[in-house]
Amino acid sequence: MTHNNIHTVLVANRGEIACRIIRTLKDQGVRSVAVYSDADADAPHVREADVAVHIGPSPARESYLVIDKIIDAARRTGADAIHPGYGFLAENAAFAGACADNGIVFMGPPASAIETMGDKISARAAVEARNVPTVPGISRPGLTDEEIIAAAPGIGFPVLIKPSAGGGGKGMHRIEDPASLPEALVTARREAKGAFGDDTLFLEHFVDTPRHIEVQVLADAYGNVVHLGERECSLQRRHQKVIEEAPSPLLDADTRTAIGEAACDAARSVGYVGAGTVEFIVPSARPGDFYFMEMNTRLQVEHPVTEMATGYDLVALQLAVARGEKLPITQDDVTLTGHSIEARVYAEDPANGFLPTGGRIARVVEPQGPGVRVDSGIADGSEISSLYDPMLMKVIVHGADRTEALSRLDRALANTVVAGVGVNTDFCRFLINVPEVVAGDLHTGLLDEVVGDYQVSDVPDDALVAAAMVWLAERWPDKPGSAWAVPDAWRLGRSASQRVRLAWDGGSSLVSLRGTPAGAEVTVHDVVAGLSDDEEAQATPRTVRATIHRDGEAWRVTADGLSRHWQIGATGAATEKLVSSDEGTWVLRQEKVARSAADEDTGGDGTLTSPMPGTVIALSAQAGATVAAGDAVLVVEAMKMEHVLRAPHDGVVAYHASAGDQVPAGKPLATVTPTDNS
Structure with missing residues (x-):
């Protein structure tokens, strides 16, 4: 068997996965090469790699998806191997073939395995030949x-409805009513064609209360x-995973063994080499009746929980296999210890239909502590574009059991700051x-069932106190009374905290402050009548981590993962917090961000506006055509999400944009002028 000397690896990806792969390459003493588009010139993965190569304009189809550019970058930098990460070219058989043709090791499976498993119809046939159970359906x-x-x-x-090519939920549609099937097929074919260049579809029975x-x-x-055990990925929306964990709280030891053996048989069915993931759909009430769904021939987003x-470091194991070595582990070596859970941090607005967000990140604070890991592709100043996937980072925790892991994840998310x-x-x-x-009673529809109960958390009053103190420090850093102007009694180890008594909104607090204006740890003790400062400081405190930065003429306060717009030192009719100290009194006013016509899609005159920054991918009617209320008029896509804009009333369509146009949020895209009889 050939042994490959791998000293330099090009990472054909971006964002958090590129950073994560580079981290292991450094640990292994392997030189790393990053590639980047115009939009990613200053991205973290570019700064962290040993070498970086520019490969083209910002759109992925002109940079990250151009095979010749990736191969050229590898040859120019002397790369022995290419790691594709996930997405982009990771499951592209032509790319794997191009690597082989150029004498470059592809850190993935053979092209033949990618082709077979990349087509869900041929994948079903392959695994069925190994007696791996599949979901009833029609697939040819x-x-x-x-x-x-x-x-x-x-x-x-x-x-x-499922597309034969691709994955990630694109083109997948659950249909309850037979009457809606024809229209859904049209949509699914368009989505599949646009995402994968192949509109082949097949149909499966939808398993009741399924778990992924x-x-x-x-x-x-x-x-x-x-196999390295299973992951539970049932908490998802639009077939995109949100929370993942290992092991699954559903499976017992016998079922874990059986599903693991089935996964290995699925890999054997195509002569698989490298790391891959076999996905199953499992009825909640009958976990022993699991069904093969698909195989992802690459590293998965959620691999950190495993x-x-x-x-085990999966990228290190991928490197060993790519070098032509035998697996350094056997099945008996694999044990699952404790419990791990991961949350995907997306650039989206859950309070506004999960529409994608974007812009420049002003401040990132990553959580720390025992059992906490962060895989991130962002930093202060990162520009979040609608051209790429909306996932910015992953927060992963490990605990002795599932209860501890959930608690740690809650705390870690509370201390995750992405401001701006x-x-x-x-x-x-x-x-x-x-x-x-909490009970582990999961299924793939659970998130959609409970999402209506979600309400945005308010910024705690404690955070307002922190904001006021930081603002005071930035405005008057040398003014008496500013916490950072007070000598801090520096000593070996952690500096002493500063104490300031503040009155706010008719109440008062004793505040202990550590840190800097860019990252303050604020502990607030409620004032109790008759107690001295020292006695109050021993009472049960509330501690928050807060940052504040300028956002144009305003400020943005972020505390414990919650971000809001605030005007400081201003007055107005919106919610106000009066904060006072020995230096005076000022006002913190929360900016009420009213939903605009852009947020609502339509103005009162029938104008349809873009609900998010994105790309117009389809005009659903002819210009000048008459449409009925509720008819699709056009489709906007951003960050792998489609948003259909529909006619608010009967009328005649006039378009102000064309298919392929990149548009900002709020841009008028079409107008539906009421007909005389509407």
Whole structure:
């Protein structure tokens, strides 16, 4: 068997996965090469790599998805191997073939395995030949809409439309009502064609109260295949995972063994080599009746929970296999210890239909502590574009058991700060505290069932106190009374905290402050009548971590993962907090961000505006055509999410944008002028 000398690896990706791969390459003493588009010129993965190569304009189709540019960068930098990460070219058989043609090791499976598992129809046939169970359905090449519609009643509703190519939920639609199947097929084919260049579809029965459980597998070129246990990925929306954990709280030891063996058989069915994930759909009430769903022929986003539960570095194992070595572990070596949970931090607004957000990140604070890991691709100043995936980082924790892991994740998310761009950390905290989630009673529809109960958390009053103190320090850093102007009694070890008594909103607090204006730890003790300062300081405190930075003429306060706009030193009709100290009294006023026409999609005159920064991908009617209320008018896509803009009333359509246009949030895209009889 060939042994490959790998001294330099090019990482054909960006963001958090590129940073994570580079970290292991450094640990292994391997030179790393990053590639970057115009938008990523100053991205963290570029700064962390040993060498970085510019590969083109910002759109992925002109940079990260251009095989010739990636191969050229590898040849120019002397890369022995390419790690594709996930997404982009990670599951592109032509890319794997191009690496082989140029004498570059592809750190993934053979092109033949990618091709077979990349087509869900051929994947079903391959695993069925190894007696791996699959979901009832119809799957053969070239199925027409008419054939799918005719087969659906025999499969049994609800059914799930799935594209044969690709993954990540693109083109997947659950259908309850047979009458809605024809329109859904049209949409699914367009999505599949746009995302994967292939509009082939097939149909499966939708398993009732399903759980999404996947198994991590590793295989070498000598025929050795092992699994590293399973991951529970049932908390998802639009088929995009939000919370993942290992092991699954559903499976017992016998089922874990059986599903692991089935995953290994699925890998063997295509002569798999490298790291991969076999995904199963599992009925909640009958976990022993699991069904093969698909195989991802790459490293998964959620691989860190497996690493933390098993203690193995999957990228290091990928490197060993790529070098032509035998797997350094056997199945008997793999044990799951404790429990690990991961939350994906997305640039999105959960309070506004999870619409993508964007902009420049002003401040990032990563959580720390025992059992806490962060895989991140952002830093202070990072620009978040609608051109790429909305996932910014992953917060991963490990605990002795699931209860401890959930508690640690809650605390870690509370101490995650991404200021300047809206993120979903507050929603993730809500989700992991839902009673069903705490009990481990999960299914893939649970998030959609509970999302209506989510309410945005308010910034704690304690955070306002912190903001006022930081603001005072920045305005008058040398003014008596400013916490950072007071001698801090520096000593070896941690400096002493500063104490300031403040009155706010009719109450008062004794505040102990450590840190700097860019990152303050504020402990607030409520004033208790008759107690001295020392006695009050011994009472049960509340501690928050807060930052404050300028946001134009305003300020943005972030505390314990919650971010809001605040005007400091201003007055107005919005919610106000009066804060006073010996230096005077000032006002903190929360800016009420009213929903605009851009947020609502339509103005009163029938104008449809873009709800998010993105790309117009389809005009659903002809200019000048008459549409009925509720008809689709156009589709905007951003960060892998489609948003259909529909006619607010009967009328005639006029377009102000074309398919392919990149548009900002709030831009008028079409107008539906009422007809005389509407």
